[in-house]
Amino acid sequence: MAELKTITISDIYVGDRLRDVDEDHAQAIAVSVREIGLQSPIQVRSTPAQKAGKFTLVSGGHRLRACLIAGLAEIEAFVVKADAREAQMLEIAENLFRNDLSVIDRAVFVDRYRELYEEQHGKVGRGGDRKSKGQVGALIDGGFAAHVADRLGVSERTAKRLQELARRLSPELRMVLRHSPLADNQSVLLKLSKMEPAMQRRAAVGWRETGDIRKVLTLLSDQPDAPVRTADDQQFERLVDAWSRATAEAQRRFLAHIGLADAVAVAAE
Structure with missing residues (x-):
């Protein structure tokens, strides 16, 4: 059970995050913190052996940064009992459907949740033998989507769509689009995710060069993949x-x- 405490900000280790802090967003929260204080405590876990801090941040990176900007030395936090894997699952669960999270970020979060789930329960497959070293065993894809929907509070259809995006968008394309206006354009992302990997790599290059997705899609449709030479x-x-x-x-x-x-x-x- 989580315990609410007021802790010194300098005692909190942030570490690697699934999502970078947006400085403008943190500045906006800082204004609210100065006026009415922090309304939602952050989450941390106790890590007394961690040289960088007595606590490690679980969720609330923007709120933590906002309190620093507002000049606060202390912050209210729920101290949860969790290891590193469980902490990242908590981070995903809290952040997945925040209003400021893009479609790409949501897909990345669901994909990472899948990885964490598989570390504990075994690979999520497409059917067949569902036994895994005496454990409950891996869920088939549809079952995993239902699990995500139940665990993270989203619809099963949304969970399946986010899984599809995360698994089919190439890393190169995902990287260049993550901080672009297209990061929250679900229809364009779905269209891009259905392209072959080679086409997606071309799209990533085209987006870097032009910044115009319509031009990129036009160029790709006019230049089909060359046939493979045997x-x-x-x-x-x-x-x-x-x-x-x-x-x-x-x-x-x-x-x-x-x-x-x-x-x-x-x-x-």
Whole structure:
């Protein structure tokens, strides 16, 4: 059970976060903190062995930063009992549907929740044997979506859609779009996620160069992927090139070698 405490901000270790603090958003919260105080305590876990602080932040990065901006030395916090994996699950559960979270961020959070779940329960599969080393076993995809919906308080349809985005958007494309206006454009993200990985990499390059998704999509639709060249294709191209550069005598001797000299002579008459 969580215990509410007032703790010194300098005793809190922030560490790596799933989501970076937006300084403008923290500044806006700081204004409210100065006027009416902090309305929602942050969450931390006790880490007395942590050299960087007696506590480690679980959730509330923007609120913590806002209190620092407001000049506060202390902050109210719920101290929860959790290890590192459980703490990240709590971070995901609290942040998943905050109003300032983009669609891409929500997808990243659900994907990370899946990874944490699999660390504890085994891989989430697509059916088959659901036993996993004597444990309850991995859920199939649909079952996991239902689990996410129940655990994180979202609809099953939303959970499935976020899983789909997280798993199908390439890391390169996800990275360039995460801090762009398209990060919250679900229809565009779904369209991009349905592209082949090679096309998604092109889209990432195109977005960096133009910053115009309509131009990027137009260019990609006008330039379909080139067909894959097989080893036979490459050998054939070399043969055609060698033939085109050969002398007439060399061509005649080659035709004789493969038994086509007489056929070519008849055709030429």
